[in-house]
Structure formats: C-alpha cells, structure tokens
Amino acid sequence: MSQHHLLIDHVSKVFPTANGEFEALKDVNLKINKGEFVSLIGHSGCGKSTVLNIVAGLQQASKGGVILEGKEVNEPGPERAVVFQNHSLLPWLSAYQNVELAVQQVFKKSMSKSQMHDWIMYNLKLVHMEHAKDKKPNEISGGMKQRVGIARALSMEPEILLMDEPFGALDALTRSHLQDSLMDIQRDLKNSVIMITHDVDEAVLLSDRIVMMTNGPSATIGEILEVDLPRPRNRLELANDARYNHFRAEVLTFLHDRHSLPSESKLSASA
C-alpha cells in the first residue's frame, strides 16, 4: 500500500487565451507524505498558484489529477483548507464569527453548540488571537488577519493545509513571528502543508522539502531539495549554521543560475 498521502499525478494545465492555448504546467508529479511541510518556489508566473489551486480543487487539471488518501479530488473540500496571501475574511464578521462559519460548515452535525464554541476558542488560541476574538477584520492588523485566516483553516481539521504566500504581504518582524507560530502549530498538529513562497529563508526554515519549479511556459518541477535540518528549528541559531547556508545557496543557485528569467540573463550578460 502506498504511504503517500497526497499525489499530484502527471498534472498538466492548458489555459485558452486570445492567442491560442497556453500550456502553463506540463507533467507535474509530486508525492507528499503525511505531516510533511513542502514549499513551492519558482519565478513569478511559473505556475505555483496553478498547482496549489488544482490541489485545492479550485481549478481542474487539463491532464492528470490529484489523489488524496487514495481518492481523486476535483472540487474544493474542507480537508484541503486554503490560506491566501491577502486574507479572505468576511469583513462584516468578527474574528470569532469568521472561524465559526468554517466550524459550522464542517462540524455542525457532529458537535454540540458548546463543543463548537470550545473548538473555535481552541483554534483562536493556537494563533494567539483569543484576545481579539470580537474584533472585525478592519479593526486588526494585517498579521492578525492572517492569524485568523490560519485559525479558520486549521479549525476545519484539514488533512492538508494549502498556503499561497501566506506571509507575503507582512512586514519582516510579523512575518518571522508567524513563521515561528506555524512551526509550533505544525509540530503539534502534524498537518501536511504545501506553501508557496518567494522567500528563500522562509522556505529553508520551514520546509522538509523545497520543490523548485522551472520557468514557464510548460513549467514543471526542476529539482527537489530535502531539508533535513533537525527540529525544532531556531532562526537565530540557523543563521550561522553551515548546513542552513548550504540549503539556502542551493535554492538561490537554482533560481538565479540554472533557471534565471530570460530578462535576468540579459541583465547579467549586459552588465
């Protein structure tokens, strides 16, 4: 029996455009184990969000498919919760109510009202937001909104958490706090995670594997880097760790040497 939890199996994606068909992804294959943290990294436009959206069931593969726990997935489901870069909280609901909506969607039949309340509070506490539970999205900071978005996703008890640049719009300090929280949460809950990032340090710090994508059109997985740094990981200790810096250099070399954008190579050639 396969150990793999999630299988992205020969996925290709073709978009119809005014100039004919555009093949964004070609033959993407990836197996993810339970509890594994995988980052997707690659130049802008290479197809990272398309991969994530296909796993989320928000878009359909043109060829191939996605199999979770032995079942093909073709539509969105709470077992694949998504956190986007710009939070997608409902502005007229409080932090508590935003999480409540997700909890009701998944647990209405199996939990009593008081169990649902405890579960909502548990998830808000996980992301350190219980103190602001009654605040609306426009009353809290960007980092706090992302925390609520993560609580909402986790409250559905997803098999796999899909994150599209979840910390991309945040300042560096807030970003590092949230990265640390995410590492703590994942250590406790052991969710599988696929996270898109443009940040090489974020990828190395958080990931078990970094999936590096080639440039499109017809983008695919170029290389996969196994980051076997021991956990828990501490960003300050890692800053001077030779292995950490080796992984970092590997990703940078992939992105800026082996798979640089055409515009970048022109720049370096003319420099």
Ligand SMILES: Nc1ncnc2c1ncn2[C@@H]1O[C@H](COP(=O)(O)OP(=O)(O)OP(=O)(O)O)[C@@H](O)[C@H]1O
């Ligand atoms: N609906 C669509 N119709 C046509 N082309 C599309 C569509 N959606 C995406 N594309 C193209 O597919 C390619 C991959 O897009 P995608 O958003 O997945 O890239 P990305 O790696 O996530 O980019 P970024 O890092 O900038 O967010 C791009 O060339 C994009 O222009």
